Amino acid sequence: MPTALIWGASGGIGRALVEQLLAQNWTVYGAARQVDNIPNGVAQRFSFDAGKLSSFQEVALLLAHEIDALDRVIYAAGGIQYTKVLELGQQNWHNMMNINLHGAYYSIEATLPLMRDGGTFVVLGAYPEKITLPRFGAYASAKAALQPMMEILAKEQRKHVFRLMRLPAVNTPFWESLPIKVPEYALSPSTAAERILNALEHEQQVIIDL
């Protein structure tokens, strides 16, 4: 059975990914801040904080005792703070970068030694060039930086596959931090997860627009 690790397995899309991979007979490990929100059926739950590289390394160390290798790692953590750029302050700016950008980097760095040759790293992205409204600056900046990171990683680490999945609106708790309604056209988390997993089977480019 192939093995996957989902970071952010407690979130709307992360949970749907866990559930669909389990339904496809994957062995799935889940990592989250709120571990109780990781769906049942995972082989093991781990705790991590996107701002702490050591928490990613601890998960990788624990996992190394459990598995031969990973086939797929998905970084599905993320979040948004709806505040003007210059009102964020250093801590909130760093927090946005940690959740959306540094955590993706830490997840890849920590689990690369566990990844099977040909295994796939997936990060969930957005359409930063379309996110130009006031108060979205930190989120858009972090998501934009993922693009060159993943494209260049794909060239530097040729034994592995790298995919940045750019998602449209998805109806998850992500929207609870925003003073706007979830758009009617938003995907359900299960449709988003289906599209991500389907694209992993059929698309070859690093950056994939879903």
Ligand SMILES: NC(=O)c1ccc[n+]([C@@H]2O[C@H](COP(=O)([O-])OP(=O)(O)OC[C@H]3O[C@@H](n4cnc5c(N)ncnc54)[C@H](OP(=O)(O)O)[C@@H]3O)[C@@H](O)[C@H]2O)c1
């Ligand atoms: N929903 C959308 O419309 C949409 C659109 C485009 C892209 N995306 C991207 O898709 C990804 C998943 O979003 P979602 O909609 O599933 O959001 P969500 O339901 O709000 O889930 C967010 C996830 O991120 C985790 N997280 C937040 N801060 C963290 C931290 N400091 N340390 C560790 N984990 C942290 C949460 O963990 P806990 O619950 O355990 O705290 C949760 O698992 C994000 O990268 C988001 O930017 C979403």
